[in-house]
Amino acid sequence: MPKHAAPAPTGEIRPTPLAEALGERYLAYAMSTIVSRSLPDVRDGLKPVHRRLLYAMRQLKLDPEGGFKKCARVVGDVIGKYHPHGDVAVYDTMVRLAQDFAVRYPLVEGQGNFGNIDGDNAAAMRYTEAKLTPVAMALMEGLDQDAVDFRPTYDGSEEEPVVMPAAFPNLLANGAAGIAVGMATSIPPHNVGEICDALDWLIAHPDCAVDDLVARMPGPDFPTGGVLVEDRAAIAEAYRTGKGGFRLRARWTVEKLSHGLYQIIVTEIPYQIQKAKLIERIAELLGEKKLPLLGDIRDESAEDVRLVLEPRNRTVEPALVMEQLFRQTDLEVRVPLNMNVLDAQSVPRVMDLKEVLAAFLAHRLEVLERRSRFRLDKIAHRLEVLDGFLAVYADLDTVIHLIRTADDPKAALIKRFRLTEIQAEAILNMRLRSLNKLQEIEIRREHDALSKEKAGLEALLADPKKCWKAIGKEIAETRKAFGGATALGRRRTELAEAPVALEVPPEACIEREPITLVLSEMGWVRALKGHVDNADGLKFKEGDQFRLALPTWTTDKILVLASDGRFFTLSGDRLPSGRGQGEPIRLMIDLAPEAEIVTVMVHQPGRRLLLASDGGRGFIVQENDVVAQTRAGKSVLSVAEGERARFCLPVAGDAVAILGDNRKLLVFKLDEIPDMTRGRGVILQKYRDGGTADIKLFTLADGLSWSLGERTRTETDLTLWLGKRASVGRLPPNGFPRSNRFG
Template sequence: MTEPAAAGLIRETPLTEALGERYLAYAMSTIVSRSLPDVRDGLKPVHRRLLYAMRQLKLDPQGGFKKCARVVGDVIGKYHPHGDVAVYDAMVRLAQDFAVRYPLVEGQGNFGNIDGDNAAAMRYTEAKLTEVAAALMAGLDEDAVDFRPTYDGSEDEPVVMPAAFPNLLANGSAGIAVGMATSVPPHNVGEICDALKLLIREPDCSVDALVAHMPGPDFPTGGVLVETREAVLEAYRTGRGAFRLRARWAVEKLSHGLYQIVITEIPYQVQKSKVIEKIAELLTEKKLPLLADIRDESAEDVRIVLEPRNRTVEPEHVMEQLFRNTDLETRASLNMNVLGGDGVPRVMNLKEVLQAFLDHRMEVLERRSRHRLDKIAKRLEVLEGYLIAYLNLDEVIRIIREEDEAKPALMKAFGLTDAQAEAILNMRLRSLRKLEEMEIRKEHDALSAEQAELQTLLADPARRWKAIAVQIAETQKKFGQATQLGKRRTELGDAPGAVVVPIEAFVEREPITILLSEKGWIRAMKGHTDQLDGVKFKEGDQLRFSLKAETTDKILFFATDGRFYTVGGDKLPSGRGFGEPLRLMIDLANDAEIALIFAHRPGRKRLVATDGGRGFVVDEAEALAQTKSGKMVLNLGDGEKAAFCIPVEGDAVAVIGDNRKLLVFMAEEIPVMTRGRGVMLQKYRDGGMADIKIFTLAEGLSWKSGERTRTESDLTPWIGKRASVGRLPPTGFPRNNKFM
């Protein structure tokens, strides 16, 4: 490395070298001193300096509040020479219970809200430390950590906090440095303590075993974590990943079958006002057809009320739309890129982060123990001097009264150290009581016992780990699941499946009566009605089919060419006027006509057949067409037409031909197919099939005879095998060869 140029001299340097040196210095400063947290205490420098300044101001949890402006002034004046706005913003965030899982600052005044409103100015607000912050700094006065000079060298500041509280995982951290970033979501401290205790017991345990105790993040705003366990495990194994988080919602029943959806928790770091604005914007743009209105009824708790468009809308479909289009579903990233104990940034997995915390706690325990041993040794030295003085009290008094230099004389006479002689000379006369001597002996014995225990502790790693486990158990008791603060807020849900919102969900369900005329004009009248005498048609036209359905139904049209066509009930023209030609809605062949219309019912089967007597059973779902051109189902032979499409509701089939021969056989003889010509249902020498009916054999075969309905119970003469010829029907069967 070249020597810097002396003042007043100019040294020629390549631009790339000069830029590289300066940019590297800036990058390292940003990484180490600004953006990345320390794995040991989970704090960035600004947060560490804030807490230390508040401690120096004696803003203890049990004490009173002080103006935030006083704190910020001390921070930027003594420790952190940056802007006061940035320091105050950092302080405000540490006090927001919706931003920090375990707040480190207790605020008094307006510290902002979940709507995104800013805190009041620092001159109006007050603050003090919380118990969590006190736990983070416990042991600072006991040489638990190193100190370094502040930026101007006038004071000292801690390099890292002793951290009796696992702050990095408990409160999380986020930051963007130069070329790297960090993002650690908050977790439940009780679960963290369980994982730490497992790691102490079983240092070789796997990350999966630790995740069994720490199943996922625990966000301050609650919500529902909907991520697969495999994804969670992989994120903690590698230190990188993401967690899907959804708002918590519930359905509130109202009168008359109505309901409303209430959102009580929103995802972490999502501003409630922005979510509501987004939903309102989508409503205005008609991009949320299932939602009618949104209201914000929040007070201290979140309460967002959603009104569905109608009572038939499924709440799951409403929420699925909102999850897809708004921040009611977010992804919380995990990138545990943190500064290690050596100050080097790197990505750690869950086990490495927990182990780094435990190693830091071990170092703190050892340093505090040595510090305490040093204090005990000094105190024992003084107490032993006192005891010598009590044993030789008269001689001590004589030396003090008669000697010009009492201190050297005492040291020489009794073999005292300088500290012991100084302590005896500073002793008050009232301390010469016998009772005081007993107290000194008692204190000496207690300190000697404590000294021996600390020496044993420092000599035995197993005892030190046991002591750390006890400390972690105390932290868990103080801040864990049994406390109001430590209860888990984020629900651990299952990863949602692919929720398919059906088209019907976007359509308001209303009853309609569909009319199709002889010349192919179709319309849908509101409501269900049988009074069709007053319905008008074009000149020379008349009603052919009428069907009662719903706007949410899929209407199937069975054509004589064997094709099925599908049109949504809501897509049909209204009942005003004569309607519209059906051929504008479907690509019906010129030589084909509509043989039947019906509303689709999931799970239902139909028997389709030609006038030539061939057919098969098809599932209605297989007949649904996605395009205007329809779906070919029943293939036709020469001269045949598709003539029948009846629901399969019974166990027997009755077929009658143009030759007036009736055949009855079991429905199970007809195969179920998706497409084809089918099988022969009845054999004919001349003509074809006149009618077909499916019925229940035990109930007999019924047919219309004039105004009456006749039933033949004993069908033995007509029962045969499929594709048989059959025999003449019972006496009284209609001459038109129709069952209805």
């Protein structure tokens, strides 16, 4: 069989490792995304899609003074001539540039439905119309005067500007945001008047520090207003490094109502927050009972923003209501700053504020020089023509004769009057009506004016100081057109001091509802809704029974004293539901296996407690000092081996009555017991055998009372039992209960 030759290779074949091939291709993709899609140019602050959109609208003559055109027509031109991407992406860009709540200084003026702050989408592009704004025209001022370079479009059929001349400082004024491959940018909008002040200062003081510029440009200015509450030092540091962030809050006021009621009105919400989603989120938190200080929210917005917040009751402070909302909702946001941009050589890097402003000024200087040279070329051409006109005006009859009789009038004119090709062509194209005397005077006047302008431009290009003075004049014109004296340019975001952190009490974050804590003998705990007088009808596990019921509130803290002298703290809102049989309390606190629950009580801040063991030792402690922050609790009363903590009494009155198992009663003054934070305490009563049976605090002048079943007896003469702390005491009065309890 004949052998078939292998097909010859059609191109160069190079063996390449897969990792290297993938790396090259991914790097090419990454650079394309960084340069041609996601990062703005530091000079005009535009990404390619923005630049192409504005240029296409300019080519369509959509000037501010002209009429509108359908957005579909504009989008068609953009994707057909300049930007070969999806029409949806281009239209979305166009919509955003027209939204005054998304862009600080809109570049597109829209007619029709362009969406709203609630997050509703714009109408389809076949229904909406648009044209350029004066801001956009300022960005493109000088495109026809060789101010910037042009390059071929993607198919080579047209040309597009590499960068806009940018008489308007768009990068800082409108900001930018984008995510590229391995890097991102986030620049908030700023006030043009303040940017112009910083530019003037930089021109006058090229070696100034960033802090000097921040003093004139103190922070972002968002289209939706709000209140900037970032610390001044943090703002300055962000501008010094090019990276940081700003805390932005909604603007709110208090509106007084009758009968001491009030409501909070939110008039401005943070930048890029959709109002509808914000309201939806607040409503969700209300439903989940995570905003107990807030009663209701209403949206009364029309063209302006008006959110009405009703407090739960009139006693709560408005600042506390708003602090809770700031912490849990987008009424406070953090706006990032990452000034990662493309420099004049299309190299991405993070710049500080001074570098950004300096790059803009350098671009304006280049634009000024290019426009000046362009104008000089135009003037030189016109002066050449005018010189030709003036050369022949002295002998118009000869000119007419040559034109009528010469076979080649152009060559004859050049030879006779020593003209250039351009001059001879201009003379031949001159109309007869221009040959009058008045026209000669007008030409001489124009020649003088152009000569003067030429001298001025040459002097300008030769003197850097004059160039910077001219740029300063341009900046002043920008300030006058778009600065703080105009409705568009006035500052919208208030600059406030960093707020003092308000401590919202934990109980303020819980809806206050009445509950009853029920504890069984075996240590099962549950919370019944409402304040229940008795526990009749409650079911317990087999072998278990009711121990105590404690009326309390969901906002309360519950103190639990164990027999080992350790205190634990439970939150009323976290008690298990009373629908079932509850949960073992040992699942909520780390109660020692051998310890038992002695006392359960509602915490009252500022109160004092008398703690005592069954061994007759104790002390007084501030109740605030026994509150535990963890499951492990807090050891307060130290007990000796064989003893246990037994008494926890709120301090009241001025005397203590203590009764031992030996049936000896001792009464002494309360001030004999020291205040301590922890320890065994002091001896309250001495015993030979047994320990403490009962303790009671009372007012000595009122006498000592004890229960005798359905009646109560009070002993007012306590002289026999009154003694010093740590005494033995003596037998109680006749008729004292055999149970050795005060009742």
